Amino acid sequence: MRLHYTEWDPARHGTAGPVFDQLFDLFQKLLQHTAGDAEEALDWMRQLDAKYGLTDGADMDLDDFIEELKKRGYLRDEADGEGQRIEITARTERSLRQAALDEIFHDLKKNGRGNHDTPHAGRGTDRLPETRRWQFGDDLTHLDVTGTVHNALRRSGGARDWTMREDDLRVHQTNHQATVATVLMIDLSHSMVLYGEDRITPARKTALALSELIMTEYPKDTLDIVAFGNDAWEVSVKELPYLNVGPYYTNTRAGLQRARDLLHRRKNQNKQIFMITDGKPSCHFEDGRMYRNAYGLDRRIVNKVLDEGVACRREGITITTFMIARDPYLQNFVRELTEANRGRAYYADLNDLGSFLFEDYVRNRRKNVR
Template identity: 50%
Template sequence: MISWRFRKFDSDAFKENPFETLLRLFKELLMHTNGDVSKALNWLTQLDNQYSITDDNYGIADFIQDLKDKGYIKSDGKGSDKLVPAAKMELSLRKQALDDIFDHLRKSKSGDHKTNHTGQGDEHTAEIRPFAFGDPLDQLAMTETLKSAQINHGIDEFFLTQQDLHVHETYYQSQTSTVLMIDISHSMILYGEDRITPAKKVAMGLAELIITRYPKDTLDIIVFGNDAWQVEIKDLPYLEVGPYHTNTVAGLELAMDILRKRKNPNKQIMMITDGKPTCIKVGKKYYKNAYGIDRKILNRTLALAVKCRKLNIPVTTFMIAR
């Protein structure tokens, strides 16, 4: 017999854990402080004083201790009291960026990159073919297999042979080599507009998406200002803008050099920037012009873009601007 029990509604039961609430805020602040734990905690304390986020049962000191105990922050290992983000925090930041930016993608089918070619994969085409040695049995087309067995051997003495087996054809799933370019020129914080933080979020979301959804892919990350250089994935949350112009040519050249060493035929470049290129290198000197679109700089940039296209390397640009 089905029965129900009624009791007074308890709103506290639906409240978020105070640690989780503070952690979400702390991660956001950590992005804005480029990984400065002390500064982020100071800002968090100011927010708590203004908006009463904590209560007498759980305070900021409790939160800091939990961060240490749960492995989100650690000592810098240099004998000082300075705290730095741990690897767990870096992973958590990337996952949050993925949740914030690409949550709609995570609701789609899981798997690797689908192509128009048949081959080993897990997504069926409309085609059915005879079984071949090495085909996985979970791709067996039961209806076609049973039909073939009945035709070949009759219904009275039903049995299967390898010649009766048929399998679903599947789409071949390929690997891709990706280079992610991030603009850290001064314009990313120009006029008081913070463009570097959303740029870092997009970069972390893309990185986490590739790492988790396409684990067989390769991912290289470079930053570019007056010059371009490689950074590691763990450095993404802590990237800082410098007193640089935007040398898109240097970034594309380095990206192409990296991809040239990759044996994978599928290659792509993803670029996160806030505007036009303003710098190129001519010999050992920098040619800079931040005032409008400079034809010399633009032509060099477009020439590289055309070269990428001829090499079948698509360049996808994420524009960070209001």
């Protein structure tokens, strides 16, 4: 095999170097905060460049950077009613998922694809050193040849015409492996951006990272995303970068109902709901009409949510709540829901939200409620 080296040609190979990588890293971080709005992110970059001189002395300015993004397939010009608008592409959406995964789950260790090990030995694909007697239906690819032959020779007394019987067969034990169906519920109510704190960005970033984790490391698992505000609706992976809050109340009941309906369709052995929220349930539907109350914990609303928690428990669906607010009365609601479902709850810091969720997903085992 011969290798041919040529001089770097920017027209053919694109502009390379640390300047582009640094600008691209900043651009992706800004996209996380603008819910995928490329023009707003680029406007922020121009303001930062004017204030801090991001491209001073560099071999490219922001206009060059934008053209390079288009050349590499990260941006495209899209026509709208007022002219041309710059938008991100599917390649950028994938890059955002990978960047979120790298940032939040940086401690991820590769442990196989598509499976979660459990403490139980059974029929799986990862062989253990321990062996046992063969049973009807066991996969003979896990046969312990050495142990089997040793049993046959010992029973035959070392005779030259030794024979092998069923009782001689030994097989390696294997890890029993379970697939998981997960629904991630994301609160998009208006309180997620109130009080001077951006709560939607870490929630959105966590959803991006979890979707990338499952698609790349656990492809046999399933992930559905449910957004909830006044009502609840399913969100595709493609829509994740663009999730944003609205002028919504918090219909936690509708979110749980939609999540439970999605899990009914999944054939996975284990089913769970991860709910990221910062507030109390403040509305639900009664006879097709919305009943709402944004003040305090209205038992008329809360009790309906607790009923959904009980329904999930009866169907073997565990609810893990990631609470990103510190109000004691809101934590009381979370405790009630956790007790009704016999699930788990974390009162997570925004900076650690992804780590909490990642740890709970990968371990896939019960923990004490915090």
